[in-house]
Amino acid sequence: MLEPTIRPRRLRATPAIRRQVCETRVHPNALILPVFVREGIDAPVDITSLPGVQQHTMDSLRKLANDSAEAGLGGIMLFGIPAERDACGSGATDPEGILNRAITAVAEEVGDALTVQADLCLDEFTDHGHCGVLDADGRVDNDATLARYAEMAVVQAQAGAQIIGMSGMMDGQITVAREALDAAGHQDAILLAYSAKYASAFYGPFREAVDSQLSGDRRSYQMDPGNRREGLHEVLLDIEEGADIVMVKPAMSYLDVLADAAAESIVPVWAYQVSGEFAMIEAAAQNGWIDRERAIDESIVSIKRAGADAVLTYFALEYARTLR
Template identity: 70%
Template sequence: MSDIQRPVVRPRRLRTTAAMRDLVARTSLRPEQLILPVFVREGASEPTPISSMPGVVQHTRDTLRKAAVEAAEVGLKGIMLFGIPETKDADGSGATDPDGILNVALADVAAEVGDALVVMGDLCLDEFTDHGHCGVLAPDGRVDNDATLARYADMAVVQAEAGAALVGPSGMMDGQVRVIREALDAAGHTDTGILAYSAKYASAFFGPFREAVDSSLEGDRRTYQQDGRRDGREGVREALLDIEEGADIVMVKPALAYLDVLRQVADAAGELGVPVAAYNISGEYAMVEAAAANGWIDREPAILETLTSIRRAGADMILTYWATEAARLLR
């Protein structure tokens, strides 16, 4: 046998056993870092499966309460609610109706779980408008940024009064965080926080979500959601603007296709001590579920690997439809 030069540096030494790998791991994934997004449908008498998101349903008010309790029991610390109304109109009036589905569901969940979960409300009009856009429309059909801000301010106050501990403005309107903060403070809700969807991109991966909320959208949202061809500096700028306006947490959405942006936002926000969230969105969920259903990947390790990659890129917390299941796997 010929002499060979033996390696002196052997990185494999730190991979020899599970205990060794755990000892040197630098990225953690824990149940308390996960937030469960849930859908609740007005007038539903039983849960409605979402075909493009296997395992996810449009809840009734009763099954939503049960899902919230289950989330708390497995160690999650947050739940984000999306409402699906029976009727829609041009102004999305159901979003600011105290008896509308999202607001009564927030009250239901807050009463059910108390402080065991941080109860969050998605603050956007798209589920409530008959045109499916995230804001009200000007006469020429474009989304009217400033008129939409007034609707968001009202929506924030109603959600806070219903029991939301965090409101999540997701419409990507310029100035939305400042207007919401001012409205909450003026109404006495100074402790209600803002989880701002700061860097939200016009993405092809939102498709299953639109089924989940029975979206009425025709066309796209490219005039207000970010263009994925821009580099991460724009995402950082949006996040820093939201922080300046009063955001308590900033978010990047989608997660997987924008991990580079997430890293840059996490670095910039981290300098200011502001937590960063990422949303593992419907299309990202659906891809793994479809591949697993076809036997192409090992489902449970793929779920944990996906979520770990988002944490490694810098997310302090992750919104994911796998949250409850992942918490069980981690435990």
């Protein structure tokens, strides 16, 4: 019987050897925690479909921000849930609106320890739940929405946002935001482009988290899940428009798109492990079907391995603590 001379198993023999030859490692500063802040509540509210995740008050937000900084997270991405909504999402550009006040609170609390990031989109603020303003026929008006985005970008930068997450998937949004920020003296504000954002079923729990008013879907502006080349096309367009960072969302079902982006991008590439991906792991673990800790680690490592420089994940704080 011939014995093999090439034995890859040599490098898997012990934990020490496996650690030394590991190709992909995650550091806490590569993790970003999405956080929901809700107006009009006096205590944090549990989100049923996201076990362990809450809608926060301003006070609990400050504590969470400090906990995140202490754990070494790279940043916090803030989402605001207003008490009142209207057709144009006016609360998004109100300096005293819930999201803008939350930005300032986190910036004051931990702005030197991690990056203060804000979601720039209208869906949380509109009474119809779409990511832009609607035209007379009820369709999202791309160019009218751009004007709202430009105003939002400036207000968020004034509130203290260091990274502005352009998540609305409107054509030209990076250009108008960059121009508006520069004109207002915010040349240092960083634009994170949600470049390849797919119309995914995995956003379900997020709808509960932000009390979404959406009726219908967003397929006329978010991407078709079957399209891979288009994902890279969107990434390259956003880089051309001036994006400082590009994003693929969701992460786990789109690792091919993420790998394409990482191979071609000249700017950092991030990915978002979205609410449904988080919820599936939690649900399977609660039923005893998977090892929860190993599944969390494997899922985030796989996103990093595919090429993400940083990962937005609801597991960020817990996972960072295990890494440290």
